[in-house]
Amino acid sequence: MESRLNVDHILSPQSHVSLKAGRIVKAEAVLVAIPFQSDAKPVWNFTGAPKNTFDTMLVRIETENGFVGWGEAFSRTEDVALKNLIETKIFPLIVGEDAAAISKIKFKLEFGLQNFGRVGPTMYAISAVDIALWDIAGKAAGLPLVDLLGGAFAQNVNVYASLLRYDSQEGVATATRQAISRGYRYIKLHEVNYPEIAAACQAAEGKASIMLDVNCPWSVAEALAMDARLADLGLLWLEEPVWPPENYRGLSRIRAEKNHRIAAGENAGSLHDFAAMIDAQAIDIAQPDVAKTGGVTELLKISALCEASAVEFVPHCALFGPGMIATLHINAAQRNVPLLERLYCDFEAELFGGATIPKEGKLFVPQGSGLGIDPDPEVIERYRVK
Numbered sequence: 302m303e304s305r306l307n308v309d310h311i312l313s314p315q316s317h318v319s320l321k322a323g324r325i326v327k328a329e330a331v332l333v334a335i336p337f338q339s340d341a342k343p344v345w346n347f348t349g350a351p352k353n354t355f356d357t358m359l360v361r362i363e364t365e366n367g368f369v370g371w372g373e374a375f376s377r378t379e380d381v382a383l384k385n386l387i388e389t390k391i392f393p394l395i396v397g398e399d400a401a402a403i404s405k406i407k408f409k410l411e412f413g414l415q416n417f418g419r420v421g422p423t424m425y426a427i428s429a430v431d432i433a434l435w436d437i438a439g440k441a442a443g444l445p446l447v448d449l450l451g452g453a454f455a456q457n458v459n460v461y462a463s464l465l466r467y468d469s470q471e472g473v474a475t476a477t478r479q480a481i482s483r484g485y486r487y488i489k490l491h492e493v494n495y496p497e498i499a500a501a502c503q504a505a506e507g508k509a510s511i512m513l514d515v516n517c518p519w520s521v522a523e524a525l526a527m528d529a530r531l532a533d534l535g536l537l538w539l540e541e542p543v544w545p546p547e548n549y550r551g552l553s554r555i556r557a558e559k560n561h562r563i564a565a566g567e568n569a570g571s572l573h574d575f576a577a578m579i580d581a582q583a584i585d586i587a588q589p590d591v592a593k594t595g596g597v598t599e600l601l602k603i604s605a606l607c608e609a610s611a612v613e614f615v616p617h618c619a620l621f622g623p624g625m626i627a628t629l630h631i632n633a634a635q636r637n638v639p640l641l642e643r644l645y646c647d648f649e650a651e652l653f654g655g656a657t658i659p660k661e662g663k664l665f666v667p668q669g670s671g672l673g674i675d676p677d678p679e680v681i682e683r684y685r686v687k
């Protein structure tokens with residue numbers, strides 16, 4: 302990859318020198334798939350056999366003044382179709398625009414592409430652009446993103462280990478104990494059967510809190526039965542119990558039983574989906590994903606809606622690229638700093654040189670300007686999907 306001006310070299314975080322971001326002159330989608338090690342299966346299985354690699358769909362935006370911003374779109378199983386969509390439908394609409402006009406660019410993309418879906422790949426792509434533009438805004442201001450969002454309530458954020466699916470009592474209990482030994486005090490399971498869920502809760506007893514995410518497998522009747530059966534396990538929340546994800550009436554039916562706090566939102570597309578969820582009394586915990594739900598700009602709106610609706614704001618984050626870093630900044634800027642999600646697996650190579658590996662269950666908010674850290678060009682080249 303060609304070498305680029307690194308703005309952090311000319312602007313320290315303390316400099317407070319403001320430069321104009323300038324017009325967008327170049328945009329590039331870079332798909333990276335890095336192998337990971339885990340004894341478990343990935344929860345996703347979108348194209349046949351699951352692969353133990355993890356996608357990071359990077360969007361790199363460059364301005365006439367030499368600023369480079371990085372964003373991320375949600376991607377799985379080497380999603381070349383999404384990369385093509387970004388290159389052919391998104392980039393022609395943003396090159397030439399003033400990179401500082403983040404909301405205007407976001408509106409232009411959303412309005413222009415509304416017929417291509419308000420939830421899904423088009424919104425993932427728009428989310429990536431939004432994140433990259435916020436990165437540029439921070440770099441141009443000489444401030445970390447968290448300072449643009451009103452400043453940090455915490456320098457580090459508690460992380461929860463989001464386990465993959467083990468489908469065995471021994472497997473999930475071993476992983477739970479290992480995560481606790483690595484310093485995690487919050488662990489989320491992706492099991493769907495009672496024996497595995499109970500085994501993990503037993504392994505964690507007194508040492509860590511357990512959340513359960515089942516990824517929308519059940520009818521309302523099935524979910525009601527499981528909700529009652531799981532009630533004595535002391536789960537911190539129950540996530541996406543009913544099919545389909547937008548079955549807000551179904552969620553509200555489960556929530557009305559008061560056995561669990563109900564979490565959902567990773568499959569939503571915008572602020573208005575969360576308004577509908579909240580109107581339906583479907584959720585206690587809102588989980589927008591910065592790389593799916595319209596980027597930093599949309600998450601700020603959703604955060605405000607949650608505050609005014611007495612709903613907890615805990616962003617979803619099954620990401621390891623700039624989307625994860627953006628979520629870290631967003632979480633640190635909340636008065637009640639939400640837990641940050643991190644899928645529990647170990648990578649063959651690290652995009653950020655280990656900055657996204659928690660220590661004692663915590664991650665520090667990068668202090669450099671913008672997202673504060675750029676992905677490693679060598680790792681990008683080694684794992685790039687051509």
Ligand SMILES: [Mg+2]
Pocket residue numbers: 514516540541567617
């Ligand atoms: Mg989930």
